[in-house]
Amino acid sequence: MPKLSTRLQRFRKGSPLSFRLLAWIILFSSVFTLIASGIQIYSDYRKDLSQIDNRMKVVESGYASSLARSLWALDQKLLQTQMEGILSLPDIVHLRLKIEPDSELVMGDIDRGAQTRSHSFSLVHQGDEMFKLGELTVTADLGRVYEEMERKVGIILATQFLKTFFVSILIILIFQHFVTRHLSSMADYARDFSLTNLSRPLVLDRPDTPSNRNDELGRVTEAINQMRERLNDDLERQERDAAEIHKFSKAIEQSPSSVLICDRQWRIEFANQKFTQLTGYDAKSILGNHPGSLGEGNVENRESRHLWQSIRLQVQRVGVWQGEVNSVRKNGERFWEQLIVTPIKDASGQATGYLILGEDISIRKRYEQQLLRQANYDILTGLPNRMLALDRLKLALAQARRENTLVGVMFLDLDNFKHINDTLGHDAGDNLLVEAARRISSCLRGTSTVARLGGDEFLVILPGLNGADASYQVADRILKTFSPPYILNGQEVFVTTSIGIAIFPTDSDNSGTLLQHADAAMYQAKHKGKSSYAHFAPEMTEVSHERLQMESRMRRALELNEFELNFQPIVHTDSGNLCSVEALLRWNNPTMGTVMPDRFIPLAEETGLIIPIGEWVLEEACKTAVSWKEITGRDVGISVNVSPRQFRDPGFTDIVMRALSNSGLAANQLELEITERLILDNSIETAEILRQLDRAGIRLSVDDFGTGYSALSYLKSYPFDTLKIDKSFVQDVMKEPEDASLVRAIINMAHSLGLRVIAEGVEEEAQTHFLKQEGCDFSQGYFYSRPLPARDFESWLKTNQRVQI
Numbered sequence: 001m002p003k004l005s006t007r008l009q010r011f012r013k014g015s016p017l018s019f020r021l022l023a024w025i026i027l028f029s030s031v032f033t034l035i036a037s038g039i040q041i042y043s044d045y046r047k048d049l050s051q052i053d054n055r056m057k058v059v060e061s062g063y064a065s066s067l068a069r070s071l072w073a074l075d076q077k078l079l080q081t082q083m084e085g086i087l088s089l090p091d092i093v094h095l096r097l098k099i100e101p102d103s104e105l106v107m108g109d110i111d112r113g114a115q116t117r118s119h120s121f122s123l124v125h126q127g128d129e130m131f132k133l134g135e136l137t138v139t140a141d142l143g144r145v146y147e148e149m150e151r152k153v154g155i156i157l158a159t160q161f162l163k164t165f166f167v168s169i170l171i172i173l174i175f176q177h178f179v180t181r182h183l184s185s186m187a188d189y190a191r192d193f194s195l196t197n198l199s200r201p202l203v204l205d206r207p208d209t210p211s212n213r214n215d216e217l218g219r220v221t222e223a224i225n226q227m228r229e230r231l232n233d234d235l236e237r238q239e240r241d242a243a244e245i246h247k248f249s250k251a252i253e254q255s256p257s258s259v260l261i262c263d264r265q266w267r268i269e270f271a272n273q274k275f276t277q278l279t280g281y282d283a284k285s286i287l288g289n290h291p292g293s294l295g296e297g298n299v300e301n302r303e304s305r306h307l308w309q310s311i312r313l314q315v316q317r318v319g320v321w322q323g324e325v326n327s328v329r330k331n332g333e334r335f336w337e338q339l340i341v342t343p344i345k346d347a348s349g350q351a352t353g354y355l356i357l358g359e360d361i362s363i364r365k366r367y368e369q370q371l372l373r374q375a376n377y378d379i380l381t382g383l384p385n386r387m388l389a390l391d392r393l394k395l396a397l398a399q400a401r402r403e404n405t406l407v408g409v410m411f412l413d414l415d416n417f418k419h420i421n422d423t424l425g426h427d428a429g430d431n432l433l434v435e436a437a438r439r440i441s442s443c444l445r446g447t448s449t450v451a452r453l454g455g456d457e458f459l460v461i462l463p464g465l466n467g468a469d470a471s472y473q474v475a476d477r478i479l480k481t482f483s484p485p486y487i488l489n490g491q492e493v494f495v496t497t498s499i500g501i502a503i504f505p506t507d508s509d510n511s512g513t514l515l516q517h518a519d520a521a522m523y524q525a526k527h528k529g530k531s532s533y534a535h536f537a538p539e540m541t542e543v544s545h546e547r548l549q550m551e552s553r554m555r556r557a558l559e560l561n562e563f564e565l566n567f568q569p570i571v572h573t574d575s576g577n578l579c580s581v582e583a584l585l586r587w588n589n590p591t592m593g594t595v596m597p598d599r600f601i602p603l604a605e606e607t608g609l610i611i612p613i614g615e616w617v618l619e620e621a622c623k624t625a626v627s628w629k630e631i632t633g634r635d636v637g638i639s640v641n642v643s644p645r646q647f648r649d650p651g652f653t654d655i656v657m658r659a660l661s662n663s664g665l666a667a668n669q670l671e672l673e674i675t676e677r678l679i680l681d682n683s684i685e686t687a688e689i690l691r692q693l694d695r696a697g698i699r700l701s702v703d704d705f706g707t708g709y710s711a712l713s714y715l716k717s718y719p720f721d722t723l724k725i726d727k728s729f730v731q732d733v734m735k736e737p738e739d740a741s742l743v744r745a746i747i748n749m750a751h752s753l754g755l756r757v758i759a760e761g762v763e764e765e766a767q768t769h770f771l772k773q774e775g776c777d778f779s780q781g782y783f784y785s786r787p788l789p790a791r792d793f794e795s796w797l798k799t800n801q802r803v804q805i
């Protein structure tokens with residue numbers, strides 16, 4: 001409780017309401033008191049007057065007969081005594097007795113100016129007859145009554161005023177205690193109220209009881225505190241929003257991607273630092289411009305106009321545009337960027353602007369082009385490789401079908417290449433291949449294709465022929481260009497070639513069969529004597545007899561239990577500790593011996609036998625992996641190769657899930673290795689199967705990366721966990737700087753896509769140092785262990801020092 005002095009001070013200074021209240025209470029109560037007192041005084045006055053009247057009536061009733069008797073008896077003395085008796089009565093000051101007929105007796109005095117009241121009555125003798133003897137007029141002085149009234153007025157006014165004053169003070173003090181001081185606190189609170197002290201609630205100096213909480217002050221306090229809390233919340237939200245906005249704007253400003261924000265009319269409103277870095281345009285200088293108008297002359301550029309038109313349409317229809325764009329920097333230099341364009345929508349879903357995110361992918365593009373070259377061209381000769389040659393062959397066949405022409409397919413093999421390679425060395429062999437490629441190419445027209453299929457095998461495709469003769473002429477020309485000697489290691493060497501020819505559509509209308517026929521014809525040519533050509537004839541298919549035999553053996557191999565799995569460890573590159581194991585298939589045939597997968601898997605694929613074989617591999621691999629837990633005391637993951645044919649089989653996912661449930665292997669311990677070629681078909685089914693497997697928790701890896709069309713951008717679209725760099729790159733990292741830079745780029749890019757990397761074919765320690773330095777996650781190769789049969793691999797697991805158990 002504040003001290004009395006403080007309360008008084010507050011009362012005087014800070015409580016005008018109390019003062020005004022006091023004044024009004026005094027005024028009203030005074031008026032009221034005055035009216036009440038007036039009524040009271042008036043009624044007392046009336047009472048006094050009626051007392052006097054009564055007294056005079058009492059005189060009449062008490063003295064009239066005795067006075068009449070005294071008059072009748074003419075007893076003057078008695079009359080006087082009686083009149084003196086009347087005069088002694090209070091307030092009676094004057095008596096006038098008129099005696100009949102005409103005498104008068106007066107007693108007492110009346111002060112001049114005095115207020116009086118008189119009462120007259122007749123004095124009558126009551127005998128047989130009634131005689132009026134006289135009349136007495138009694139006069140009373142009202143002076144005492146008036147004095148009394150004045151005194152009363154004084155007393156009443158004084159007491160009423162004091163009473164009113166003190167009651168008012170009391171009321172005020174009570175009011176002040178219960179109301180106004182709290183109002184003052186509220187006023188002080190409201191005066192001090194600011195956004196900086198929102199956490200201090202308003203607390204009134206009174207007990208916190210339910211009744212206090214529910215009265216008006218309690219409710220106002222609660223309302224103020226609720227308002228404070230709301231403000232507090234709003235402020236906090238505002239601060240949070242501001243912090244978020246600040247964070248986002250910083251993130252956008254410092255984003256590693258370039259960011260452009262455009263308004264609804266595609267006018268640039270904002271560009272971040274990265275955009276300036278990437279394009280050379282200062283943000284301020286491009287505000288208001290269309291993003292497609294940047295770059296000299298771009299406004300006029302039809303290509304750019306079309307591009308932005310289709311971007312605009314797709315964003316409107318689909319809600320996003322994504323693609324790779326060849327953009328121009330301010331200095332005119334071109335670069336590749338990956339753009340994502342999305343609308344910025346308001347709460348009602350209306351586009352209020354557009355967000356354009358850009359990422360410089362020039363390096364990736366360069367490597368993709370390099371990889372593309374690598375995948376499609378033979379590095380040594382610069383000629384298309386097998387893959388590109390097959391593509392071209394398919395194109396040529398399609399064109400020939402449309403134009404009704406023939407296509408010549410030639411298979412070439414250098415007759416004594418192996419001997420030259422062995423005797424003169426690999427460099428001489430390489431030089432020979434380069435020169436042979438040049439000579440073959442020199443015999444062909446622009447539309448023809450010459451490709452190196454591998455080793456010393458070349459393929460020539462002659463599209464748009466009118467007859468088979470044209471292909472014989474080309475074959476003759478080629479044989480002739482081979483006549484001059486080759487200079488290898490300073491020596492003249494004579495090299496010949498054998499050519500097999502198959503013609504579309506007479507020999508086959510299918511590219512694969514055409515190649516087989518050309519191959520068969522080439523063997524025929526070789527048998528005929530070298531340096532010749534042969535056109536395919538059906539008898540030559542004998543060659544495929546071997547294939548048929550293999551196929552029928554393979555059909556029985558599963559029943560006869562001829563398949564076996566070998567296991568090769570995959571280790572952590574930095575520690576050499578075991579990470580997981582790859583299962584590799586072997587076929588132990590009594591006649592053919594151990595057949596390696598490269599020999600029989602393509603045939604298994606072609607014949608569809610890969611599906612039951614693949615199922616057996618999955619079952620066996622999962623079961624074996626579970627059995628290792630007893631040896632190592634921990635889960636060991638297993639990688640299983642899946643061929644495209646197997647993958648596209650409708651029952652594939654069921655087969656995988658069954659293998660997991662039969663063996664009890666956890667899904668995340670199984671990794672499926674899928675070749676890069678499979679992703680290239682880019683079909684919806686492929687994507688869906690991959691996603692199904694991913695959802696089931698199975699790990700997915702891209703195998704033989706670098707041998708197909710290594711488009712890293714495709715990898716983004718699929719849920720891969722791991723990328724396996726093909727051994728052909730890894731094996732030469734210490735010899736070929738180009739391979740080293742390619743491996744480095746693949747590792748970096750895979751990491752940037754969130755993929756882990758396995759290097760295959762690690763054979764030397766130096767390679768492990770290189771891979772460690774480049775941050776390659778895992779390694780696999782003969783350096784760690786060759787693929788081993790199950791029992792040998794178990795011993796490896798038990799004895800290998802590097803295994804962390």
Ligand SMILES: Nc1nc2c(ncn2[C@@H]2O[C@@H]3COP(=O)(O)O[C@H]4[C@@H](O)[C@H](n5cnc6c(=O)[nH]c(N)nc65)O[C@@H]4COP(=O)(O)O[C@H]3[C@H]2O)c(=O)[nH]1
Pocket residue numbers: 568583584585596597598601614617641642643673703704727760761762763780781782783787
């Ligand atoms: N030069 C060299 N080679 C190394 C080294 N380390 C491992 N390798 C070999 O590299 C191949 C790695 O397997 P891949 O790339 O998946 O290539 C495999 C895979 O694509 C396929 N394959 C193997 N088993 C299966 C299977 O069960 N199903 C299917 N569909 N394909 C399989 O056959 C291919 C060849 O298998 P393998 O002959 O066992 O050959 C294996 C392995 O023995 C090394 O340091 N140097």
